[in-house]
Every structure is written in C-alpha cells, then in structure tokens.
Amino acid sequence: MKKLFIQTYGCQMNLADSEEMAAHLAARGFELTELLEEADLALVNTCTVRDHAEHRALSLLGRLRRWKREKSGRRIIFAGCAAQRLGEKLKKTFPYLDLISGAKDIDSFSTLLDKSGLFPSVPGAGNNAAQPGVSGYVTIMRGCDFACSYCIVPSVRGPVHCLPSADILKRAAQKAAEGYPEIVLLGQTVNAWREEGKTFADLLNEVSALPGVERVRFVSPHPAFITPEFLAAVEHNPKIARHIHLPVQSGSSKVLKEMKRGYTRELFLEKVDALKARGFAVSTDIIVGFPTETLQDFEETLSLVERAGFSAAYCFKYSPRAGTPAAQMKLWDEKTLEERLDILLNRVRGLAEAAYQRQVGKPVQILMETPDKGRTSDNFWAQTKKSYTIGTMVQSQAQSAQGTLLLTRD
Ligand code: SAH
Ligand code: SF4
Ligand code: F3S
Numbered sequence: 001m002k003k004l005f006i007q008t009y010g011c012q013m014n015l016a017d018s019e020e021m022a023a024h025l026a027a028r029g030f031e032l033t034e035l036l037e038e039a040d041l042a043l044v045n046t047c048t049v050r051d052h053a054e055h056r057a058l059s060l061l062g063r064l065r066r067w068k069r070e071k072s073g074r075r076i077i078f079a080g081c082a083a084q085r086l087g088e089k090l091k092k093t094f095p096y097l098d099l100i101s102g103a104k105d106i107d108s109f110s111t112l113l114d115k116s117g118l119f120p121s122v123p124g125a126g127n128n129a130a131q132p133g134v135s136g137y138v139t140i141m142r143g144c145d146f147a148c149s150y151c152i153v154p155s156v157r158g159p160v161h162c163l164p165s166a167d168i169l170k171r172a173a174q175k176a177a178e179g180y181p182e183i184v185l186l187g188q189t190v191n192a193w194r195e196e197g198k199t200f201a202d203l204l205n206e207v208s209a210l211p212g213v214e215r216v217r218f219v220s221p222h223p224a225f226i227t228p229e230f231l232a233a234v235e236h237n238p239k240i241a242r243h244i245h246l247p248v249q250s251g252s253s254k255v256l257k258e259m260k261r262g263y264t265r266e267l268f269l270e271k272v273d274a275l276k277a278r279g280f281a282v283s284t285d286i287i288v289g290f291p292t293e294t295l296q297d298f299e300e301t302l303s304l305v306e307r308a309g310f311s312a313a314y315c316f317k318y319s320p321r322a323g324t325p326a327a328q329m330k331l332w333d334e335k336t337l338e339e340r341l342d343i344l345l346n347r348v349r350g351l352a353e354a355a356y357q358r359q360v361g362k363p364v365q366i367l368m369e370t371p372d373k374g375r376t377s378d379n380f381w382a383q384t385k386k387s388y389t390i391g392t393m394v395q396s397q398a399q400s401a402q403g404t405l406l407l408t409r410d
Pocket of ligand 1: 188
C-alpha cells in the first residue's frame with residue numbers, strides 16, 4: 001500500500017475537501033500517514049485568504065523539493081485556494097509539482113487524477129475514512145455570491161452552488177451511522193443554502209431529526225440570512241447548537257459600507273441581540289486596518305466588541321489580495337496594523353473569560369470529546385467530574401469557570 005501525507009491550510013471547508021480527495025486517492029491504493037518521511041505522495045491543500053496563509057503553503061512546497069529527491073517515485077499534489085489563484089504559474093517556480101488542482105476542481109478531482117495518468121485505480125483498494133470522532137463534516141454549498149471588497153474567496157471558489165438536500169441528508173445520515181453524533185454543515189456562506197420549497201432552517205431541522213444525530217452546527221453563516229423567520233424556525237429545536245459564528249469584520253458602519261458587507265453596525269447588533277435573547281452564544285471575525293479605517297472607526301470596532309459580548313473573536317490584520325477592489329486602496333503601515341491588532345486582542349482576551357463566567361450556574365449539555373472534556377451546545381469547553389464514553393451527551397450544570405474552562409457539577 002502506498003502512503004499519503006496531507007497538509008491542510010485554511011478553513012473547515014478545506015478540511016472537508018481534503019477528506020474527499022483522500023477518499024479518491026484511497027481508491028488508487030493510498031492510505032493515510034501522519035509522517036511525511038514515509039509518504040509516497042504529499043497532498044498540500046492550500047488557503048489564500050490572507051497573504052500569510054498562502055506564504056506558509058508555498059514555503060512547505062519549497063521544502064518538499066528535497067523530500068521528493070530523497071526517494072524516487074515520490075509525487076506532490078498542490079490543491080485548494082492558492083492553487084486556484086496561482087494555477088499553472090506555479091509550474092515555473094516549482095517545476096517538480098506533479099498535479100495542480102484548484103479549489104474549483106474539487107468535483108472533478110477524480111477525473112484530474114485519471115487524466116494525469118500518475119495515479120491508476122487499484123481494484124479492491126480500501127478507504128481512508130478518518131477514525132470516527134465526534135464531529136462529522138458535511139459540505140452543503142460551495143462558493144460565495146457576495147463581493148466583500150477585501151475578499152478573494154469568491155474569485156477562487158466561484159459563485160454559489162448548493163448541493164441537493166437529498167444528497168446532504170444521505171451524507172449526514174451516513175456520518176451519523178459511522179458514529180459521529182454531531183453533524184457540522186459547511187459552506188462559505190452556509191446559510192445562503194436554499195432549494196425549491198426548502199429553506200436552510202428546514203434543512204437544519206431535517207438533519208437534526210436523522211437517527212443518531214445529537215447535535216447540528218454550521219459554519220460560516222452570513223448575517224444577511226439571520227432573519228426573524230430563521231430564528232423562529234430553529235429556536236425550539238434543542239439539537240441545533242446554541243452557538244453561532246457570525247463574522248462582523250468591523251464595528252464602523254462607514255467601513256462596513258466600504259467593505260460591501262451589506263449591513264450597518266446597528267443592524268448587526270440587532271441580530272446579535274435577537275440571537276442572544278434565544279440563548280445563542282455569538283463569536284465573530286474582525287479585520288483591523290482596512291485601508292479606510294480611521295482611528296475613530298477602529299474605536300467603533302472596540303466599542304462594538306464590548307457591546308456585543310462575543311464569546312470569542314478571531315482578529316486579523318488586513319491583507320491586500322490582488323484582484324480585489326480594496327487592493328487598489330492605500331494601505332496602513334505595518335506599525336499601525338500591529339498596534340490596532342494588539343489593542344483589539346487585549347480587549348478580546350477578557351471577553352471569552354467573561355463569557356465563561358456568565359455560564360456559571362446554568363444547565364449545560366456536553367458532548368464528550370475526551371473521557372472528561374467536551375463542548376457545550378453554546379460551544380464552551382467543559383470538564384466533567386466523572387469519566388464518560390467519548391461521543392455521549394452529558395446533562396449537568398456549570399459549577400464554576402477557570403479561565404476558558406467550565407467545571408461541571410455532574
Ligand atoms: N465567508 C466567511 C468568511 C470567510 S474568510 C464570511 O463571510 O463570514 C474568513 C475570515 O478571513 C473572514 O471572516 C475575514 O475576517 C478574514 N479575511 C478575509 N479576507 C481577508 C483579508 N483580505 N485580510 C484579512 N482578513 C481577511
Ligand atoms: Fe468573502 Fe464576503 Fe464571501 Fe465571506 S461573504 S467569503 S468575506 S466575499
Ligand atoms: Fe482559505 Fe479557501 Fe477557506 S481561501 S479560508 S481555504 S475557502
């Protein structure tokens with residue numbers, strides 16, 4: 001059996017794509033290894049959302065030159081969003097690449113493998129199903145129809161394409177039957193999913209009703225589709241996790257307009273309030289140093305963070321991406337970016353701990369990921385007194401919080 005080493009960068013969609021590519025390679029006789037030294041094939045699945053992410057993938061590719069020389073017959077596949085952006089240009093700098101498969105090629109990956117002639121099918125070959133864990137990922141849509149002025153995703157992933165609900169339900173049922181009690185639905189703007197006669201909320205409710213499904217999560221939703229109708233359709237279904245990751249990007253309505261996010265600070269806060277009123281914890285993504293972000297705009301981000309009471313926030317320095325409208329604008333200097341990021345990170349650090357403190361005394365429903373630790377429905381880490389089988393749901397109460405860990409009464 002030949003061995004396959006996979007390095008995945010970027011978001012959960014990329015992780016799910018890596019799983020899919022691994023399955024096609026399994027049919028060609030490749031089994032997974034965690035050790036690059038024993039691998040015959042290295043699959044690098046890349047991200048290009050910020051320059052730093054792309055740089056990491058390219059520097060690994062640089063290191064793989066030697067790895068490939070060390071043993072004859074070794075192969076390299078370069079896949080994902082950076083592969084989509086750079087395409088055949090990569091062959092100039094990295095002539096030793098065997099196959100380039102951009103993010104948009106994911107549905108034709110198997111055909112690409114066949115066409116290359118390098119990876120013949122092996123009759124009766126096994127599969128590369130990961131060891132059953134707690135969360136089973138199911139991609140429900142690909143691409144993005146928004147056009148945020150800083151973002152390269154629509155250009156590397158293409159327009160929205162929703163998978164049919166029949167396929168999604170089949171896949172989710174299969175994951176549940178394999179032993180994943182939590183199903184995570186994935187898409188770049190996951191809640192943009194729709195089908196004739198069916199809403200995203202309908203889909204969530206249907207997935208949650210499948211045998212063996214204990215909990216349903218979804219990433220990443222866009223605020224535009226968090227509507228009163230959506231909330232009404234999900235709020236009474238306890239299997240839908242009480243946590244939502246809702247990227248805000250900026251707290252200034254002026255900057256949000258220039259980012260083309262399609263909402264104001266006030267509208268976003270209304271949505272957060274509506275979610276919190278129904279028991280949802282809200283986390284977010286924030287970009288600092290967008291070209292038109294003045295000090296006053298940045299202060300509005302700081303005040304929004306306090307006001308929204310996020311349970312977590314991922315903060316990024318603005319990174320210009322070639323071909324996006326914002327890339328034409330004048331950049332802030334690195335020192336300003338660093339300073340703003342530092343200030344924001346300091347504010348955010350306290351937020352998570354405060355959110356954990358607010359949970360103390362509340363009932364918690366923990367899905368165990370280790371014998372004594374797991375995640376609550378609202379996505380807080382919790383430690384139990386007793387030991388449980390991984391994957392079981394434990395009902396208890398949060399007795400205290402230590403930093404970002406809840407301790408339960410169980
Ligand atoms: N589709 C998701 C986000 C996908 S990209 C959404 O719209 O919510 C993940 C995160 O990367 C974004 O939320 C944003 O905070 C960040 N990001 C995207 N482009 C960026 C850029 N050019 N510079 C810095 N951060 C960026
Ligand atoms: Fe990028 Fe905006 Fe689409 Fe998210 S919604 S992927 S930030 S363009
Ligand atoms: Fe990165 Fe592509 Fe995901 S650019 S964030 S891996 S969609």
